[in-house]
Amino acid sequence: MQQDQAYSLRQLSKTLSEPVRHSRVVTVASGKGGVGKSNFALNFALSLMELGQKVVLVDLDLGMANIDILMGMTPKAHLLSMIKQKQSVWDVLEKGPNGLEYIAGGSGFTKLLQLQEEERSYFFAELEKLHGYADTIIIDTGAGLTLESQQCHLSADEVMLLTTCEPTAIADAYSVVKILHGRQPSISIQLVINRVVNPKEGMEVASKFKAAVHSFLQMDIKIFGAIPEDPHVLQSVLKQVPFCLAAPRSQASQTLRRLAERFVTGSTSEDGHGGIKGFVRKLSRMLNF
Template identity: 40%
Template sequence: MNDQAENLRRLIEMNDNNKEAKVIAVVSGKGGVGKSNVCLNFAISLSELNKKVAIIDLDIGMGNLDILMGLSPRYHLLDMLENQLSIWDIIEESKVGISYIAGGSGLSKFVQLNDKKRQRFFSQLEQMGHAFDYIFLDMGAGATEESIEFVLAAHEVFIVTTPEPPAITDAYSMLKYIYLQEKEKPLFLIVNRADSEKEGNRTLNNFKHVALQFLDKEIGILGFIPDDATVSKAVKAQTPFVIWSKQAKASMAVSRLASSYLGVDKQSSTKFSQFLFKVKRMMKYE
Protein backbone atom coordinates (compact mmCIF):
# COMPACT_ATOMS: atom_id res chain seq x y z
CA MET A 1 0.00 0.00 0.00
CA ASN A 2 1.34 3.45 -0.88
CA ASP A 3 1.96 6.18 1.71
CA GLN A 4 -1.11 8.18 0.69
CA ALA A 5 -3.42 5.21 1.15
CA GLU A 6 -1.83 4.45 4.52
CA ASN A 7 -2.30 8.06 5.67
CA LEU A 8 -5.94 8.00 4.62
CA ARG A 9 -6.53 4.70 6.37
CA ARG A 10 -5.33 6.32 9.60
CA LEU A 11 -8.25 8.73 9.31
CA ILE A 12 -10.65 5.99 10.23
CA GLU A 13 -8.53 4.97 13.21
CA MET A 14 -8.26 8.55 14.51
CA ASN A 15 -11.86 9.58 13.94
CA ASP A 16 -14.84 9.07 16.22
CA ASN A 17 -16.33 5.75 15.16
CA ASN A 18 -19.69 6.74 16.62
CA LYS A 19 -19.96 9.62 14.16
CA GLU A 20 -21.17 8.91 10.64
CA ALA A 21 -20.64 11.01 7.53
CA LYS A 22 -23.42 13.11 6.09
CA VAL A 23 -23.80 12.63 2.33
CA ILE A 24 -24.75 15.73 0.33
CA ALA A 25 -25.59 15.58 -3.38
CA VAL A 26 -24.84 18.80 -5.28
CA VAL A 27 -27.00 19.27 -8.38
CA SER A 28 -28.02 21.85 -10.96
CA GLY A 29 -30.79 21.99 -13.51
CA LYS A 30 -28.41 22.87 -16.33
CA GLY A 31 -24.72 23.06 -17.06
CA GLY A 32 -22.65 26.22 -16.87
CA VAL A 33 -23.87 27.51 -13.50
CA GLY A 34 -20.61 26.73 -11.66
CA LYS A 35 -21.96 23.76 -9.69
CA SER A 36 -18.66 21.89 -9.41
CA ASN A 37 -16.75 25.02 -8.46
CA VAL A 38 -19.31 25.83 -5.76
CA CYS A 39 -19.21 22.25 -4.48
CA LEU A 40 -15.41 22.22 -4.34
CA ASN A 41 -14.98 25.57 -2.62
CA PHE A 42 -17.80 24.92 -0.15
CA ALA A 43 -16.15 21.61 0.74
CA ILE A 44 -12.78 23.31 1.24
CA SER A 45 -14.41 25.94 3.45
CA LEU A 46 -15.84 23.17 5.63
CA SER A 47 -12.40 21.58 5.89
CA GLU A 48 -11.01 24.93 7.03
CA LEU A 49 -13.58 24.73 9.84
CA ASN A 50 -11.94 21.49 11.01
CA LYS A 51 -14.26 19.10 9.20
CA LYS A 52 -13.01 16.04 7.32
CA VAL A 53 -14.48 16.28 3.84
CA ALA A 54 -14.43 14.13 0.70
CA ILE A 55 -15.91 14.68 -2.77
CA ILE A 56 -16.91 11.89 -5.14
CA ASP A 57 -17.09 13.18 -8.71
CA LEU A 58 -20.21 11.64 -10.26
CA ASP A 59 -20.46 14.19 -13.07
CA ILE A 60 -19.69 11.33 -15.41
CA GLY A 61 -17.91 12.23 -18.62
CA MET A 62 -18.05 15.95 -17.79
CA GLY A 63 -16.35 16.02 -14.40
CA ASN A 64 -13.80 18.79 -13.93
CA LEU A 65 -13.05 18.75 -10.22
CA ASP A 66 -9.60 17.36 -10.89
CA ILE A 67 -8.87 20.25 -13.25
CA LEU A 68 -10.15 22.81 -10.75
CA MET A 69 -7.71 21.38 -8.19
CA GLY A 70 -4.83 20.77 -10.58
CA LEU A 71 -4.96 17.01 -9.97
CA SER A 72 -4.34 14.05 -12.26
CA PRO A 73 -6.26 11.16 -10.65
CA ARG A 74 -4.51 7.80 -10.79
CA TYR A 75 -7.68 5.78 -10.33
CA HIS A 76 -11.44 6.11 -10.46
CA LEU A 77 -14.27 4.41 -8.59
CA LEU A 78 -14.54 1.34 -10.79
CA ASP A 79 -10.78 0.74 -10.60
CA MET A 80 -11.38 -0.29 -7.00
CA LEU A 81 -13.40 -3.25 -8.26
CA GLU A 82 -11.67 -4.04 -11.53
CA ASN A 83 -8.16 -3.92 -10.06
CA GLN A 84 -8.86 -5.14 -6.52
CA LEU A 85 -7.89 -1.85 -4.92
CA SER A 86 -9.05 -0.58 -1.54
CA ILE A 87 -11.12 2.57 -1.12
CA TRP A 88 -7.99 4.20 0.32
CA ASP A 89 -6.00 3.42 -2.81
CA ILE A 90 -8.39 5.35 -5.06
CA ILE A 91 -8.88 8.39 -2.80
CA GLU A 92 -6.74 11.33 -3.88
CA GLU A 93 -5.42 13.41 -1.00
CA SER A 94 -5.43 16.95 -2.40
CA LYS A 95 -3.27 19.87 -1.36
CA VAL A 96 -6.36 21.93 -0.52
CA GLY A 97 -7.50 20.01 2.54
CA ILE A 98 -10.08 17.63 1.10
CA SER A 99 -10.08 14.09 -0.29
CA TYR A 100 -11.34 13.26 -3.76
CA ILE A 101 -12.53 10.24 -5.75
CA ALA A 102 -12.80 10.43 -9.53
CA GLY A 103 -16.00 8.94 -10.93
CA GLY A 104 -14.65 7.58 -14.18
CA SER A 105 -17.06 5.67 -16.43
CA GLY A 106 -20.85 5.74 -16.54
CA LEU A 107 -22.97 5.22 -13.44
CA SER A 108 -24.91 2.51 -15.26
CA LYS A 109 -21.92 0.20 -14.81
CA PHE A 110 -22.52 0.14 -11.05
CA VAL A 111 -25.98 -1.31 -11.59
CA GLN A 112 -24.46 -4.04 -13.77
CA LEU A 113 -21.96 -5.30 -11.19
CA ASN A 114 -22.14 -8.95 -10.21
CA ASP A 115 -22.93 -9.89 -6.60
CA LYS A 116 -19.30 -10.40 -5.61
CA LYS A 117 -18.25 -6.97 -6.88
CA ARG A 118 -21.30 -5.31 -5.33
CA GLN A 119 -20.46 -6.83 -1.96
CA ARG A 120 -16.89 -5.55 -2.21
CA PHE A 121 -18.08 -2.13 -3.38
CA PHE A 122 -20.28 -1.69 -0.31
CA SER A 123 -17.75 -3.08 2.15
CA GLN A 124 -15.17 -0.58 0.88
CA LEU A 125 -17.60 2.34 0.70
CA GLU A 126 -18.74 1.65 4.25
CA GLN A 127 -15.25 2.47 5.52
CA MET A 128 -15.67 6.09 4.40
CA GLY A 129 -18.63 6.54 6.72
CA HIS A 130 -16.50 6.85 9.86
CA ALA A 131 -13.51 8.57 8.26
CA PHE A 132 -15.25 11.76 7.12
CA ASP A 133 -17.71 14.28 8.48
CA TYR A 134 -19.11 15.16 5.06
CA ILE A 135 -19.09 13.39 1.71
CA PHE A 136 -20.20 15.44 -1.29
CA LEU A 137 -21.50 13.85 -4.48
CA ASP A 138 -20.85 16.21 -7.37
CA MET A 139 -23.61 15.15 -9.76
CA GLY A 140 -23.95 15.89 -13.46
CA ALA A 141 -26.26 18.67 -14.64
CA GLY A 142 -29.89 17.63 -14.97
CA ALA A 143 -31.15 14.18 -14.05
CA THR A 144 -30.60 10.71 -15.49
CA GLU A 145 -32.12 7.44 -14.35
CA GLU A 146 -28.88 6.42 -12.67
CA SER A 147 -27.85 9.77 -11.19
CA ILE A 148 -31.21 10.53 -9.59
CA GLU A 149 -30.90 7.38 -7.48
CA PHE A 150 -27.68 8.65 -5.91
CA VAL A 151 -29.34 12.04 -5.34
CA LEU A 152 -32.30 10.41 -3.60
CA ALA A 153 -29.96 8.27 -1.48
CA ALA A 154 -28.11 11.34 -0.14
CA HIS A 155 -29.10 12.84 3.20
CA GLU A 156 -29.43 16.33 1.70
CA VAL A 157 -29.37 18.01 -1.70
CA PHE A 158 -27.77 21.35 -2.59
CA ILE A 159 -29.26 22.93 -5.73
CA VAL A 160 -27.00 25.44 -7.48
CA THR A 161 -28.37 28.02 -9.92
CA THR A 162 -27.56 31.45 -11.31
CA PRO A 163 -30.03 34.36 -11.46
CA GLU A 164 -30.67 33.93 -15.21
CA PRO A 165 -34.26 32.81 -16.00
CA PRO A 166 -33.26 29.64 -17.96
CA ALA A 167 -31.07 28.47 -15.06
CA ILE A 168 -33.80 29.21 -12.51
CA THR A 169 -36.41 27.39 -14.59
CA ASP A 170 -34.20 24.31 -14.88
CA ALA A 171 -33.30 24.44 -11.18
CA TYR A 172 -36.99 24.51 -10.28
CA SER A 173 -37.62 21.54 -12.60
CA MET A 174 -34.85 19.65 -10.80
CA LEU A 175 -36.29 20.56 -7.41
CA LYS A 176 -39.76 19.45 -8.48
CA TYR A 177 -38.43 16.16 -9.86
CA ILE A 178 -36.64 15.36 -6.59
CA TYR A 179 -39.64 16.48 -4.53
CA LEU A 180 -42.05 14.22 -6.43
CA GLN A 181 -39.73 11.27 -5.78
CA GLU A 182 -39.13 12.00 -2.10
CA LYS A 183 -41.16 14.80 -0.53
CA GLU A 184 -39.25 14.87 2.78
CA LYS A 185 -35.78 15.22 1.25
CA PRO A 186 -34.02 18.30 2.72
CA LEU A 187 -33.24 20.68 -0.16
CA PHE A 188 -31.01 23.76 -0.02
CA LEU A 189 -30.51 26.52 -2.59
CA ILE A 190 -27.32 28.36 -3.54
CA VAL A 191 -27.42 31.21 -6.07
CA ASN A 192 -24.10 31.62 -7.86
CA ARG A 193 -22.74 34.63 -9.76
CA ALA A 194 -25.21 37.21 -8.46
CA ASP A 195 -24.52 40.72 -9.82
CA SER A 196 -25.51 42.35 -6.54
CA GLU A 197 -26.76 41.60 -3.05
CA LYS A 198 -30.21 42.72 -4.17
CA GLU A 199 -30.24 40.29 -7.10
CA GLY A 200 -28.92 37.43 -4.97
CA ASN A 201 -31.49 37.85 -2.22
CA ARG A 202 -34.32 38.44 -4.68
CA THR A 203 -33.51 35.22 -6.54
CA LEU A 204 -33.29 33.23 -3.31
CA ASN A 205 -36.54 34.59 -1.92
CA ASN A 206 -38.48 34.25 -5.17
CA PHE A 207 -37.36 30.66 -5.59
CA LYS A 208 -38.27 29.84 -2.00
CA HIS A 209 -41.69 31.47 -2.45
CA VAL A 210 -42.46 29.56 -5.67
CA ALA A 211 -41.47 26.22 -4.10
CA LEU A 212 -43.72 26.90 -1.13
CA GLN A 213 -46.64 28.17 -3.20
CA PHE A 214 -46.73 25.50 -5.90
CA LEU A 215 -45.20 22.47 -4.17
CA ASP A 216 -45.89 23.29 -0.54
CA LYS A 217 -42.18 22.55 -0.05
CA GLU A 218 -40.06 24.52 2.41
CA ILE A 219 -36.51 24.71 1.08
CA GLY A 220 -33.40 25.85 2.91
CA ILE A 221 -31.67 29.03 1.79
CA LEU A 222 -27.89 28.73 2.00
CA GLY A 223 -27.23 32.09 0.36
CA PHE A 224 -25.67 33.63 -2.74
CA ILE A 225 -22.17 33.99 -4.15
CA PRO A 226 -21.40 37.26 -5.96
CA ASP A 227 -20.06 37.38 -9.49
CA ASP A 228 -16.31 37.80 -9.09
CA ALA A 229 -13.52 38.01 -11.68
CA THR A 230 -11.21 36.27 -9.21
CA VAL A 231 -13.06 33.01 -9.82
CA SER A 232 -12.08 32.95 -13.50
CA LYS A 233 -8.46 33.71 -12.63
CA ALA A 234 -8.40 30.90 -10.08
CA VAL A 235 -9.89 28.43 -12.58
CA LYS A 236 -7.17 29.30 -15.10
CA ALA A 237 -4.58 28.74 -12.37
CA GLN A 238 -6.22 25.38 -11.50
CA THR A 239 -6.56 26.51 -7.90
CA PRO A 240 -9.82 26.72 -5.91
CA PHE A 241 -10.77 30.37 -5.52
CA VAL A 242 -11.05 30.18 -1.71
CA ILE A 243 -7.35 29.22 -1.76
CA TRP A 244 -6.35 31.59 -4.57
CA SER A 245 -7.63 34.68 -2.75
CA LYS A 246 -9.28 34.45 0.64
CA GLN A 247 -10.21 38.14 0.49
CA ALA A 248 -12.08 37.82 -2.81
CA LYS A 249 -15.81 38.53 -2.65
CA ALA A 250 -16.69 35.00 -3.79
CA SER A 251 -14.30 33.41 -1.28
CA MET A 252 -15.67 35.34 1.68
CA ALA A 253 -19.23 34.54 0.59
CA VAL A 254 -18.57 30.79 0.40
CA SER A 255 -16.84 30.86 3.78
CA ARG A 256 -19.90 32.55 5.27
CA LEU A 257 -22.18 29.98 3.64
CA ALA A 258 -20.15 27.12 5.13
CA SER A 259 -20.12 28.70 8.60
CA SER A 260 -23.87 29.35 8.47
CA TYR A 261 -24.52 25.81 7.32
CA LEU A 262 -22.59 24.34 10.24
CA GLY A 263 -24.59 26.56 12.56
CA VAL A 264 -27.86 24.86 11.60
CA ASP A 265 -26.66 21.40 10.55
CA LYS A 266 -28.02 18.46 12.50
CA GLN A 267 -25.21 16.09 11.55
CA SER A 268 -25.69 13.88 14.61
CA SER A 269 -29.10 12.79 13.30
CA THR A 270 -27.72 11.27 10.09
CA LYS A 271 -26.50 7.76 9.52
CA PHE A 272 -24.14 6.81 6.70
CA SER A 273 -25.75 3.38 6.85
CA GLN A 274 -29.01 4.96 5.65
CA PHE A 275 -27.25 6.19 2.52
CA LEU A 276 -25.70 2.76 1.95
CA PHE A 277 -29.06 1.05 2.38
CA LYS A 278 -30.65 3.26 -0.27
CA VAL A 279 -27.79 2.73 -2.72
CA LYS A 280 -27.99 -1.03 -2.15
CA ARG A 281 -31.70 -0.91 -2.86
CA MET A 282 -31.01 1.07 -6.03
CA MET A 283 -28.50 -1.54 -7.16
CA LYS A 284 -30.97 -4.29 -6.21
CA TYR A 285 -28.49 -5.68 -3.70
CA GLU A 286 -30.97 -5.76 -0.83
Protein backbone atom coordinates in the same frame (compact mmCIF):
# COMPACT_ATOMS: atom_id res chain seq x y z
CA MET B 1 1.72 -3.30 -4.73
CA GLN B 2 3.67 -3.10 -1.45
CA GLN B 3 3.31 0.68 -1.49
CA ASP B 4 -0.46 0.35 -2.00
CA GLN B 5 -0.69 -2.10 0.91
CA ALA B 6 1.39 0.19 3.13
CA TYR B 7 -0.82 3.16 2.24
CA SER B 8 -3.96 1.15 3.00
CA LEU B 9 -2.57 0.10 6.37
CA ARG B 10 -1.69 3.69 7.24
CA GLN B 11 -5.19 4.84 6.31
CA LEU B 12 -6.75 2.04 8.35
CA SER B 13 -4.57 2.84 11.35
CA LYS B 14 -5.40 6.52 11.02
CA THR B 15 -9.12 5.76 10.83
CA LEU B 16 -9.03 3.53 13.91
CA SER B 17 -7.11 6.12 15.94
CA GLU B 18 -9.46 9.00 15.14
CA PRO B 19 -12.80 9.62 16.90
CA VAL B 20 -15.79 8.06 15.18
CA ARG B 21 -17.76 10.63 13.20
CA HIS B 22 -21.30 10.51 11.94
CA SER B 23 -20.68 11.61 8.36
CA ARG B 24 -23.15 14.05 6.87
CA VAL B 25 -23.68 13.16 3.19
CA VAL B 26 -24.44 16.10 0.91
CA THR B 27 -24.99 15.90 -2.84
CA VAL B 28 -24.53 18.93 -5.09
CA ALA B 29 -27.10 19.26 -7.87
CA SER B 30 -27.97 21.59 -10.73
CA GLY B 31 -30.71 21.66 -13.32
CA LYS B 32 -28.28 22.32 -16.15
CA GLY B 33 -24.57 22.47 -16.81
CA GLY B 34 -22.52 25.65 -16.67
CA VAL B 35 -23.86 27.09 -13.42
CA GLY B 36 -20.67 26.38 -11.42
CA LYS B 37 -21.77 23.23 -9.60
CA SER B 38 -18.42 21.41 -9.45
CA ASN B 39 -16.53 24.60 -8.62
CA PHE B 40 -18.94 25.22 -5.76
CA ALA B 41 -18.53 21.65 -4.46
CA LEU B 42 -14.74 21.96 -4.48
CA ASN B 43 -14.49 25.38 -2.83
CA PHE B 44 -17.25 24.62 -0.34
CA ALA B 45 -15.32 21.52 0.73
CA LEU B 46 -12.16 23.57 1.23
CA SER B 47 -14.11 26.23 3.15
CA LEU B 48 -15.46 23.57 5.50
CA MET B 49 -11.92 22.33 6.08
CA GLU B 50 -10.89 25.85 7.14
CA LEU B 51 -13.39 25.47 9.99
CA GLY B 52 -11.78 22.24 11.15
CA GLN B 53 -14.16 19.87 9.38
CA LYS B 54 -12.81 16.63 7.98
CA VAL B 55 -14.18 16.42 4.45
CA VAL B 56 -14.14 13.88 1.63
CA LEU B 57 -15.14 15.07 -1.84
CA VAL B 58 -16.44 12.36 -4.18
CA ASP B 59 -16.75 13.02 -7.91
CA LEU B 60 -19.81 11.12 -9.09
CA ASP B 61 -20.44 13.36 -12.10
CA LEU B 62 -20.55 10.24 -14.23
CA GLY B 63 -19.02 10.69 -17.67
CA MET B 64 -18.05 14.32 -16.97
CA ALA B 65 -15.90 14.00 -13.84
CA ASN B 66 -13.68 17.08 -13.57
CA ILE B 67 -12.96 17.85 -9.91
CA ASP B 68 -9.33 16.79 -10.39
CA ILE B 69 -9.00 19.14 -13.40
CA LEU B 70 -10.26 22.10 -11.36
CA MET B 71 -7.49 21.36 -8.86
CA GLY B 72 -4.81 20.77 -11.49
CA MET B 73 -4.33 17.23 -10.15
CA THR B 74 -3.65 13.93 -11.90
CA PRO B 75 -5.07 11.18 -9.66
CA LYS B 76 -3.30 7.84 -9.63
CA ALA B 77 -6.58 5.99 -9.18
CA HIS B 78 -10.31 6.66 -9.37
CA LEU B 79 -13.72 5.06 -8.86
CA LEU B 80 -13.57 3.12 -12.11
CA SER B 81 -10.19 1.58 -11.27
CA MET B 82 -11.45 0.79 -7.76
CA ILE B 83 -14.32 -1.20 -9.23
CA LYS B 84 -12.56 -2.85 -12.16
CA GLN B 85 -9.28 -3.58 -10.38
CA LYS B 86 -10.84 -4.40 -6.99
CA GLN B 87 -8.91 -1.64 -5.24
CA SER B 88 -9.80 -0.47 -1.76
CA VAL B 89 -11.48 2.89 -1.22
CA TRP B 90 -8.29 3.84 0.67
CA ASP B 91 -6.28 3.17 -2.52
CA VAL B 92 -8.33 5.72 -4.49
CA LEU B 93 -8.60 8.37 -1.77
CA GLU B 94 -6.29 11.10 -3.09
CA LYS B 95 -5.04 14.32 -1.50
CA GLY B 96 -5.48 17.66 -3.22
CA PRO B 97 -4.79 21.28 -2.26
CA ASN B 98 -4.57 21.96 1.49
CA GLY B 99 -4.82 18.20 2.07
CA LEU B 100 -8.39 17.94 0.75
CA GLU B 101 -9.19 14.25 0.41
CA TYR B 102 -11.09 13.40 -2.75
CA ILE B 103 -12.07 10.48 -4.94
CA ALA B 104 -11.91 11.08 -8.68
CA GLY B 105 -14.59 9.70 -10.96
CA GLY B 106 -12.44 8.61 -13.86
CA SER B 107 -13.22 8.89 -17.55
CA GLY B 108 -15.28 6.03 -18.90
CA PHE B 109 -17.25 5.64 -15.68
CA THR B 110 -20.62 6.69 -17.07
CA LYS B 111 -23.41 4.62 -15.54
CA LEU B 112 -23.77 2.74 -12.29
CA LEU B 113 -26.57 0.76 -13.85
CA GLN B 114 -24.18 -0.65 -16.47
CA LEU B 115 -22.07 -2.27 -13.78
CA GLN B 116 -22.53 -5.94 -13.08
CA GLU B 117 -24.31 -6.77 -9.84
CA GLU B 118 -21.05 -8.02 -8.32
CA GLU B 119 -19.31 -4.77 -9.29
CA ARG B 120 -22.05 -2.63 -7.77
CA SER B 121 -21.92 -4.64 -4.56
CA TYR B 122 -18.17 -4.10 -4.38
CA PHE B 123 -18.61 -0.38 -5.08
CA PHE B 124 -21.16 -0.03 -2.27
CA ALA B 125 -19.07 -2.07 0.18
CA GLU B 126 -16.02 0.13 -0.39
CA LEU B 127 -17.97 3.39 -0.10
CA GLU B 128 -19.42 2.21 3.20
CA LYS B 129 -15.89 2.01 4.63
CA LEU B 130 -15.96 5.82 4.78
CA HIS B 131 -18.46 5.53 7.65
CA GLY B 132 -17.11 7.51 10.58
CA TYR B 133 -14.10 8.74 8.60
CA ALA B 134 -15.23 12.30 7.79
CA ASP B 135 -17.55 14.92 9.22
CA THR B 136 -18.94 15.72 5.79
CA ILE B 137 -18.92 13.75 2.54
CA ILE B 138 -19.71 15.96 -0.45
CA ILE B 139 -20.80 14.17 -3.61
CA ASP B 140 -20.65 16.08 -6.87
CA THR B 141 -23.21 14.62 -9.27
CA GLY B 142 -23.99 15.21 -12.93
CA ALA B 143 -25.99 18.22 -14.09
CA GLY B 144 -29.68 17.63 -14.61
CA LEU B 145 -31.33 14.45 -13.46
CA THR B 146 -29.89 11.29 -14.92
CA LEU B 147 -31.26 8.20 -13.22
CA GLU B 148 -28.02 7.78 -11.26
CA SER B 149 -27.80 11.39 -10.06
CA GLN B 150 -31.49 11.37 -9.13
CA GLN B 151 -30.98 8.29 -6.98
CA CYS B 152 -27.89 9.80 -5.36
CA HIS B 153 -29.88 12.88 -4.31
CA LEU B 154 -32.70 10.74 -2.95
CA SER B 155 -30.18 8.74 -0.90
CA ALA B 156 -28.30 11.70 0.62
CA ASP B 157 -28.95 13.53 3.88
CA GLU B 158 -29.17 16.86 2.10
CA VAL B 159 -29.12 18.27 -1.44
CA MET B 160 -27.42 21.55 -2.34
CA LEU B 161 -29.19 22.83 -5.47
CA LEU B 162 -27.14 25.31 -7.47
CA THR B 163 -28.60 27.67 -10.07
CA THR B 164 -27.99 31.11 -11.55
CA CYS B 165 -30.48 33.91 -12.13
CA GLU B 166 -30.88 32.96 -15.79
CA PRO B 167 -34.50 31.98 -16.60
CA THR B 168 -33.44 28.67 -18.19
CA ALA B 169 -31.34 27.74 -15.15
CA ILE B 170 -34.21 28.65 -12.81
CA ALA B 171 -36.68 26.57 -14.85
CA ASP B 172 -34.35 23.56 -14.88
CA ALA B 173 -33.70 23.89 -11.14
CA TYR B 174 -37.45 23.93 -10.51
CA SER B 175 -37.76 20.71 -12.54
CA VAL B 176 -35.15 19.09 -10.30
CA VAL B 177 -37.10 20.06 -7.18
CA LYS B 178 -40.39 18.87 -8.68
CA ILE B 179 -39.05 15.45 -9.66
CA LEU B 180 -37.16 14.82 -6.41
CA HIS B 181 -40.08 16.02 -4.28
CA GLY B 182 -42.44 13.80 -6.29
CA ARG B 183 -40.39 10.77 -5.41
CA GLN B 184 -39.52 11.75 -1.85
CA PRO B 185 -41.67 14.53 -0.30
CA SER B 186 -39.46 14.74 2.79
CA ILE B 187 -36.26 15.45 0.84
CA SER B 188 -34.12 18.29 2.22
CA ILE B 189 -33.04 20.79 -0.45
CA GLN B 190 -30.97 23.92 0.11
CA LEU B 191 -30.95 26.52 -2.67
CA VAL B 192 -27.79 28.36 -3.74
CA ILE B 193 -27.97 31.17 -6.30
CA ASN B 194 -24.61 31.51 -8.04
CA ARG B 195 -23.03 34.41 -9.93
CA VAL B 196 -25.40 37.14 -8.75
CA VAL B 197 -24.75 40.79 -9.63
CA ASN B 198 -25.53 41.85 -6.07
CA PRO B 199 -26.81 40.14 -2.89
CA LYS B 200 -30.22 41.82 -3.16
CA GLU B 201 -30.80 40.37 -6.63
CA GLY B 202 -29.78 36.92 -5.45
CA MET B 203 -32.10 36.91 -2.47
CA GLU B 204 -35.00 38.21 -4.56
CA VAL B 205 -34.57 35.39 -7.06
CA ALA B 206 -34.22 32.86 -4.23
CA SER B 207 -37.34 34.16 -2.48
CA LYS B 208 -39.42 33.99 -5.67
CA PHE B 209 -38.16 30.46 -6.32
CA LYS B 210 -39.00 29.40 -2.77
CA ALA B 211 -42.48 30.95 -3.07
CA ALA B 212 -43.16 29.16 -6.38
CA VAL B 213 -42.09 25.81 -4.93
CA HIS B 214 -44.33 26.34 -1.90
CA SER B 215 -47.28 27.45 -4.03
CA PHE B 216 -47.18 24.74 -6.68
CA LEU B 217 -45.58 21.82 -4.84
CA GLN B 218 -46.60 22.59 -1.24
CA MET B 219 -42.96 22.12 -0.32
CA ASP B 220 -40.61 24.25 1.75
CA ILE B 221 -37.04 24.51 0.54
CA LYS B 222 -34.29 26.33 2.39
CA ILE B 223 -32.44 29.31 0.95
CA PHE B 224 -28.80 28.63 1.68
CA GLY B 225 -27.32 31.74 0.12
CA ALA B 226 -26.19 33.70 -2.93
CA ILE B 227 -22.66 33.82 -4.35
CA PRO B 228 -21.58 36.99 -6.18
CA GLU B 229 -20.22 37.17 -9.70
CA ASP B 230 -16.47 37.40 -9.21
CA PRO B 231 -13.70 37.61 -11.85
CA HIS B 232 -11.37 35.70 -9.53
CA VAL B 233 -13.47 32.57 -10.06
CA LEU B 234 -12.81 32.35 -13.80
CA GLN B 235 -9.16 33.27 -13.28
CA SER B 236 -8.76 30.42 -10.79
CA VAL B 237 -10.45 27.94 -13.12
CA LEU B 238 -8.00 28.86 -15.88
CA LYS B 239 -5.09 28.46 -13.43
CA GLN B 240 -6.58 25.20 -12.08
CA VAL B 241 -6.40 26.49 -8.52
CA PRO B 242 -9.52 26.67 -6.28
CA PHE B 243 -10.57 30.31 -5.97
CA CYS B 244 -10.85 30.18 -2.18
CA LEU B 245 -7.10 29.44 -2.12
CA ALA B 246 -6.02 31.59 -5.08
CA ALA B 247 -7.99 34.63 -3.90
CA PRO B 248 -9.03 34.11 -0.26
CA ARG B 249 -10.12 37.75 0.13
CA SER B 250 -12.30 37.81 -2.97
CA GLN B 251 -16.05 38.28 -2.62
CA ALA B 252 -16.76 34.72 -3.72
CA SER B 253 -14.29 33.26 -1.22
CA GLN B 254 -15.64 35.30 1.68
CA THR B 255 -19.19 34.29 0.81
CA LEU B 256 -18.25 30.61 0.68
CA ARG B 257 -16.64 30.98 4.09
CA ARG B 258 -19.85 32.40 5.54
CA LEU B 259 -21.92 29.65 3.93
CA ALA B 260 -19.58 27.04 5.39
CA GLU B 261 -20.01 28.56 8.85
CA ARG B 262 -23.79 28.47 8.40
CA PHE B 263 -23.63 24.85 7.32
CA VAL B 264 -21.55 23.77 10.32
CA THR B 265 -23.53 25.69 12.94
CA GLY B 266 -26.93 25.10 11.37
CA SER B 267 -27.09 21.37 12.02
CA THR B 268 -25.32 20.12 15.10
CA SER B 269 -27.73 17.25 15.63
CA GLU B 270 -27.19 13.86 14.03
CA ASP B 271 -30.91 13.11 14.10
CA GLY B 272 -32.26 12.41 10.65
CA HIS B 273 -28.82 11.93 9.10
CA GLY B 274 -28.37 8.51 7.57
CA GLY B 275 -24.68 9.12 6.96
CA ILE B 276 -22.70 7.14 4.42
CA LYS B 277 -24.24 3.86 5.57
CA GLY B 278 -27.72 5.22 5.00
CA PHE B 279 -26.67 6.64 1.64
CA VAL B 280 -25.21 3.33 0.49
CA ARG B 281 -28.18 1.34 1.77
CA LYS B 282 -30.76 3.51 -0.03
CA LEU B 283 -28.72 3.84 -3.23
CA SER B 284 -28.11 0.10 -3.34
CA ARG B 285 -31.83 -0.59 -2.92
CA MET B 286 -32.70 1.81 -5.74
CA LEU B 287 -30.11 0.47 -8.18
CA ASN B 288 -30.93 -3.15 -7.47
CA PHE B 289 -34.68 -2.76 -8.02
